[in-house]
Amino acid sequence: MSDSTSSRLRVVQGDITKLAATAIVNAANSSLLGGGGVDGAIHRAGGPAILDECRQIRARQGGCKTGEAVITTGGRLPAQYVIHTVGPVWNGGSKGEPELLAACYRNSLALALERRLESVAFSSISTGVYGYPKADAAAIAVREVRQWLATHEWPQEVVFVVFDEENNRLYEQALAG
Numbered sequence: 001m002s003d004s005t006s007s008r009l010r011v012v013q014g015d016i017t018k019l020a021a022t023a024i025v026n027a028a029n030s031s032l033l034g035g036g037g038v039d040g041a042i043h044r045a046g047g048p049a050i051l052d053e054c055r056q057i058r059a060r061q062g063g064c065k066t067g068e069a070v071i072t073t074g075g076r077l078p079a080q081y082v083i084h085t086v087g088p089v090w091n092g093g094s095k096g097e098p099e100l101l102a103a104c105y106r107n108s109l110a111l112a113l114e115r116r117l118e119s120v121a122f123s124s125i126s127t128g129v130y131g132y133p134k135a136d137a138a139a140i141a142v143r144e145v146r147q148w149l150a151t152h153e154w155p156q157e158v159v160f161v162v163f164d165e166e167n168n169r170l171y172e173q174a175l176a177g
């Protein structure tokens, strides 16, 4: 990784709903109607404007498929936008999970590029209720974002927001490798 790429990438531990990034990335489900975990926290903190827009997207295109991403307002969040991406449910690893998780990162970054978003903060997609092994998920997240930053000017900065100590350590390791 070049120095210019590493300076555009960092890890912070904490609550993603507090982050003043241009966009935060939600680990949504394909209904786009909200759920638990980080999804619930984002809708609670951001207020009803986010769900309103999710419903409009759902009416237009029938939700969001696994691996894909859509963008809405950030409502009352410090972030301007929420990118909702649907991670794969871990099902042993031979059901296309790695490629689908990689697609979540690439498709979220593609929205950021399209809209020239300055900074994007990712939650650790699929590593909660969806059960993706955390070390593997961290390695995919870091690989995809690094590759993207090495070849694209936007977003200018990416933050990995880790909630727990274990993910913090795993991302630090993946970034050091």
Ligand code: ADP
Residues within 6 Å of the ligand: 014, 015, 016, 017, 027, 028, 036, 037, 038, 039, 041, 087, 123, 124, 125, 126, 127, 128, 129, 130, 131, 132, 161, 162, 163, 164, 167
């Ligand atoms: P998924 O269904 O994709 O597994 P979850 O919301 O269950 O999504 O978990 C995704 C990750 O988000 C987990 O690593 C979880 O610890 C983390 N998480 C939960 N709440 C927050 C929050 N407020 N800010 C940042 N990360 C969070």
